[in-house]
Amino acid sequence: MTVHDTAETWLTHLAVERGLSANTLSSYRRDVLRYVDWLDSAGITDIDVVSVADIEAYVLDLRRGVDGRTALGASSAARALIVVRGLHRFALGEGLVVIDVAAEVAPPATGRHLPDTLSIEEVSLLIDACPADDAATAADLRDRALIEVLYGTGARISEAVGLSVDDVSEAPEVLRLTGKGSKQRLVPYGSMASDAVARYLVRGRPLLAKGKSHALFLNMRGGALSRQSAWAALKRAVERSGLDKEVSPHTLRHSFATHLLEGGANIRVVQELLGHSSVTTTQIYTHVTAENLRQVWHSAHPRA
Known part of the structure; x- marks a missing residue:
């Protein structure tokens, strides 16, 4: 054959x-x-x-x-x-x-790649680049809520755009994400992200909704926001923020995990929040934090 x-x-x-x-x-x-x-x-x-x-x-x-x-x-x-x-x-x-x-046939050896991350200050710049005041458009409120959710939960972009209104749990500051293999998990997402989502639901989404979709994040035609449009929203925020670096939805996921570990979170907890089936996948972020410690040591120790 x-x-x-x-x-x-x-x-x-x-x-x-x-x-x-x-x-x-x-x-x-x-x-x-x-x-x-x-x-x-x-x-x-x-x-x-x-x-x-x-x-x-x-x-x-x-x-x-x-x-x-x-x-x-x-x-x-x-x-x-x-x-x-x-x-x-x-x-x-x-x-x-x-x-x-x-x-x-053995696969080619792969070097361990430390994922790109943003600092906490850079994340704040990115989010604040999306207006939330009285002059904010429905798209502005949606984009801010989307970025808050991506960073606040560590969600994959497919998980974020796959959210429905029903996934905004009645429990305070909790979202239901549907990950790989249709596995669902409940993830806390903090007061700032919760406020951004609530603001979007009250002031933004009704202006976008055309009665066609139960999706949380809607496009200008009232349908579910696509992954491509979500990328475009993030790109707009990056340009507005003045950040001089490449930022993708995965960058926010990496930043979420790194900041949690740097703040003292247990790696098993981070594994559950990210929806990783194995803790081995999550361990890449321990290398990120170890690299940060190494850089601080080299810059501060008298015998570095």
Whole structure:
């Protein structure tokens, strides 16, 4: 069976049997077709003749960025290899090959990346860049509430735009977030974020609502705010604030976790708040705080 036909059959299996989301399927299709194209350019069209050396050469080319392609970092190349492994594991299960050659290929080593964060003062500048006075527009109030929620809860952008009005709990200063795998968690979000949400619900959202959506954050047409529009709202706030750095929704999530740990929060608590299934994922933030301590020590200790 050709590699291309195997890839199409696998993608259909993922959609029908596994029920993967459209976004995940799109990512898988992009990565697997890039692999198929690479094999084709190497003169390899049948899945059962692909070797360990072929896959290792493919990963190496991803890292080098051949044929005018942008070179991928170690983590991106490792994610691409996961797709290749999935394809070959499927081929083995379907009896199309007698050995899973991809299982023997080690992913490229990834260095530990310390996530970008904002200082507490920078977060305040960002939030205050969104007006909340009597002259504030409905969009201003929405954007301020959105940024307060992102920083106040550490929510992923998809979790924030996925909030409904019903998720604003009757309990004071608590939101119900729906994370990966449709897992729900209750997260406190503080008086300032709570006030911003309440202000938006009273003065902003009614001006945006057209009776079409129960989403908490609405766009100008009354529908649910998209992830792209949420990014644009954050970008506007960054420009208004005068911050000279790249800020993404994930930057606010990173800042949320870092500031909690720096303030003495237990890592297990931070894990629960972030919705991480494993504390290992959360441990990256302990490296951030350790790096801050190291920098302070070097600048202050007489024998540094």
